[in-house]
Amino acid sequence: MKKILVVDNHPLILQFMTNLLVKEGHQVLTAQDGLSALDILKTETPDIMFVDLIMPNISGEKLCQVIRRIPRLKDLYIIILSAVAAEHEVNLAEMGANACIAKGPFNKMARHVHAVLDQLDPGTSCDFKEEIVGLEDITARHVAKELLSIRRHFEVTLASMSEGILEITPEARIVYANPSAISLIGTSEENLLGSNFIELFGEMDRQRIQYLLGAAIRSTPEKTADDASVTLNGKDVLLNISPVADEAHASMIIILNDVTQRKRLEAQFQQASKMETIGTLAGGIAHDFNNLLMGIQGNVSLMLMNMDATHSYYERLRSIEKQVQSGAKLTSHLLGYARKGRYEVKPIDLNQLVEEASDTFGRAKKEITIHRELAEDLLTIEADHGQIEQVLLNLFVNAADAMPGGGDLILKTKNTTHEDMRGKLYDPKPGNYVVLTVTDTGMGMDQQTRMRIFDPFFTTKEMGRGTGLGLASAYGIIKGHGGYIDVDSKKGHGTTFSIYLPASGKKAQKAAVQTPDHIIRGTETVLLVDDEEPVRQVGRELLEAMGYRVLIARDGKEAIEIYKQNQDEIDIILLDMVMPKMGGGEVYDRIKEINPDIKVLLLSGYSIEGEADEILDRGCNGFIQKPFDIKELSYKLRDLLSKDPGPEDPALA
Ligand SMILES: Nc1ncnc2c1ncn2[C@@H]1O[C@H](COP(=O)(O)OP(=O)(O)OP(=O)(O)O)[C@@H](O)[C@H]1O
Numbered sequence: 001m002k003k004i005l006v007v008d009n010h011p012l013i014l015q016f017m018t019n020l021l022v023k024e025g026h027q028v029l030t031a032q033d034g035l036s037a038l039d040i041l042k043t044e045t046p047d048i049m050f051v052d053l054i055m056p057n058i059s060g061e062k063l064c065q066v067i068r069r070i071p072r073l074k075d076l077y078i079i080i081l082s083a084v085a086a087e088h089e090v091n092l093a094e095m096g097a098n099a100c101i102a103k104g105p106f107n108k109m110a111r112h113v114h115a116v117l118d119q120l121d122p123g124t125s126c127d128f129k130e131e132i133v134g135l136e137d138i139t140a141r142h143v144a145k146e147l148l149s150i151r152r153h154f155e156v157t158l159a160s161m162s163e164g165i166l167e168i169t170p171e172a173r174i175v176y177a178n179p180s181a182i183s184l185i186g187t188s189e190e191n192l193l194g195s196n197f198i199e200l201f202g203e204m205d206r207q208r209i210q211y212l213l214g215a216a217i218r219s220t221p222e223k224t225a226d227d228a229s230v231t232l233n234g235k236d237v238l239l240n241i242s243p244v245a246d247e248a249h250a251s252m253i254i255i256l257n258d259v260t261q262r263k264r265l266e267a268q269f270q271q272a273s274k275m276e277t278i279g280t281l282a283g284g285i286a287h288d289f290n291n292l293l294m295g296i297q298g299n300v301s302l303m304l305m306n307m308d309a310t311h312s313y314y315e316r317l318r319s320i321e322k323q324v325q326s327g328a329k330l331t332s333h334l335l336g337y338a339r340k341g342r343y344e345v346k347p348i349d350l351n352q353l354v355e356e357a358s359d360t361f362g363r364a365k366k367e368i369t370i371h372r373e374l375a376e377d378l379l380t381i382e383a384d385h386g387q388i389e390q391v392l393l394n395l396f397v398n399a400a401d402a403m404p405g406g407g408d409l410i411l412k413t414k415n416t417t418h419e420d421m422r423g424k425l426y427d428p429k430p431g432n433y434v435v436l437t438v439t440d441t442g443m444g445m446d447q448q449t450r451m452r453i454f455d456p457f458f459t460t461k462e463m464g465r466g467t468g469l470g471l472a473s474a475y476g477i478i479k480g481h482g483g484y485i486d487v488d489s490k491k492g493h494g495t496t497f498s499i500y501l502p503a504s505g506k507k508a509q510k511a512a513v514q515t516p517d518h519i520i521r522g523t524e525t526v527l528l529v530d531d532e533e534p535v536r537q538v539g540r541e542l543l544e545a546m547g548y549r550v551l552i553a554r555d556g557k558e559a560i561e562i563y564k565q566n567q568d569e570i571d572i573i574l575l576d577m578v579m580p581k582m583g584g585g586e587v588y589d590r591i592k593e594i595n596p597d598i599k600v601l602l603l604s605g606y607s608i609e610g611e612a613d614e615i616l617d618r619g620c621n622g623f624i625q626k627p628f629d630i631k632e633l634s635y636k637l638r639d640l641l642s643k644d645p646g647p648e649d650p651a652l653a
């Protein structure tokens with residue numbers, strides 16, 4: 001006596017086979033489809049299985065493949081029962097079947113079943129083209145052929161779709177998966193068939209999916225809303241569920257749409273447009289604010305110039321100057337965030353900058369131990385020294401704030417390429433990069449904080465301690481340099497910031513020279529061009545106090561007029577960059593046409609992206625950021641004027 005499982009969706013065939021086999025003294029189990037067969041096979045280990053090839057809920061072919069992966073069933077002798085096997089191009093041996101009987105009239109089929117059972121020899125497979133018995137039923141063959149061609153057409157269509165397609169039973173068991181679905185879910189077809197669809201998802205999503213399936217089965221096709229994707233195998237996936245019901249069986253078709261990439265692009269776009277909007281606002285504020293500070297700074301400088309240090313107002317004025325410097329720091333953060341402060345880009349050595357900045361920082365924060373692992377062969381970067389320094393200091397200060405009782409600050413640099421930056425939110429431009437990581441052993445951040453740290457004005461620090469601009473400006477500055485900034489942090493486990501900057505093939509230049517601590521006088525003629533009255537006013541007085549002769553223009557057009565008339569006298573032009581009607585860039589070009597040798601010092605509260613860069617590239621001699629103090633201005637002027645000394649080179653005061 002053998003234990004025999006018969007799997008066929010035709011009740012008549014099941015009945016016929018059962019009668020036939022029971023009469024022979026065998027024990028018979030039956031299943032109406034592949035899925036039920038799998039369920040039976042969970043607990044039963046039959047000796048022989050007759051299986052129909054074309055059935056709903058996992059075809060005979062797939063069923064065989066699944067079974068052949070179950071070690072317990074390795075001796076199961078599989079006999080295909082089919083009307084179409086002869087037309088099937090697939091080699092039946094590949095399916096793991098042992099024999100095949102063509103369906104036909106019952107009396108003939110009974111003979112074939114007896115014949116096959118008689119010569120049953122478990123564990124051997126055979127060449128099925130030869131072995132198929134009962135091919136005499138021609139009509140059935142024709143019908144079957146047609147059926148198969150239609151089926152194949154759909155199979156090819158489904159297989160070539162980029163969307164994942166699943167068919168599931170009302171109990172959510174998977175009975176079909178196309179190749180896209182299989183690769184999206186990231187497992188094998190054999191593992192997928194028969195498994196529970198809902199269990200593919202994490203706890204968070206399961207309840208929702210259960211609900212969607214419930215709704216779908218009650219008829220209307222359900223979709224997940226666009227903003228509510230589910231997570232499947234680490235990807236963002238939208239589900240589209242449609243019920244399929246015919247008399248024979250009910251199932252659901254699920255279309256899986258992988259929107260991971262789209263979501264990523266959307267997030268990037270949103271971030272970019274947020275930056276853009278707030279950046280414009282921040283840039284505008286910074287510009288007006290810098291002009292205002294310029295007025296205050298200029299007046300304070302003028303008053304201090306003629307004042308003895310013992311004067312009762314002396315300290316007060318110094319304190320105003322300090323406040324102006326704090327204000328200027330704030331605006332420079334805003335400018336950094338707005339990406340409008342990238343003025344003097346030079347090839348620099350990031351290691352040197354890291355060393356200098358961390359030395360300065362370490363002297364102020366003795367409770368923090370600084371460790372440095374700087375790559376010796378580090379490529380240079382093209383950057384604004386002052387801005388990158390600002391980024392470093394922001395990161396160091398944050399690290400110190402996160403380690404109130406002291407701790408370790410670990411700074412590492414190395415060369416890398418875009419290849420190593422895969423899988424991040426951004427798509428790095430191909431090329432070489434240098435990466436700096438700043439790690440602290442501080443309190444770390446939870447996910448909610450981490451998501452917002454680059455937002456301007458986001459701070460978790462008490463009023464007066466943090467403005468929430470440090471990282472926003474770091475972000476803007478790094479972006480402005482074509483780089484990327486990343487954070488990795490866990491609450492209670494410290495924080496690592498990674499900064500990627502494009503590498504340059506150029507040789508590093510030494511950092512800018514320090515401003516001297518005294519005023520350098522001059523006697524040349526300066527044309528000051530600025531649209532803001534307070535700046536012109538205080539600018540004139542400052543320049544005159546230094547000994548210069550001053551001409552004033554209120555806008556670009558006037559500047560050109562005045563220059564034309566006083567060409568021979570004017571030694572240098574102090575030119576504001578942002579002015580209504582004709583901006584500094586255009587004025588610069590026009591005046592250069594008149595006199596290619598004229599010296600121009602650019603002056604600005606901020607620069608429209610890249611504009612200062614461009615003008616400097618066109619040969620402009622220098623740049624000074626408002627609000628500047630009198631010493632800084634005197635130094636820059638003297639530096640430019642004496643670079644190519646004219647015939648009446650004045651003596652330095
Ligand atoms: N190394 C760090 N460890 C833990 N939390 C940090 C770290 N760096 C930043 N943060 C968090 O990010 C927030 C924003 O930082 P950001 O530098 O932008 O502003 P801030 O430090 O609060 O103020 P500001 O830098 O303008 O003085 C901080 O308030 C803090 O919550």
Ligand SMILES: [Mg+2]
Binds near residue numbers: 394466469470471
């Ligand atoms: Mg900060």
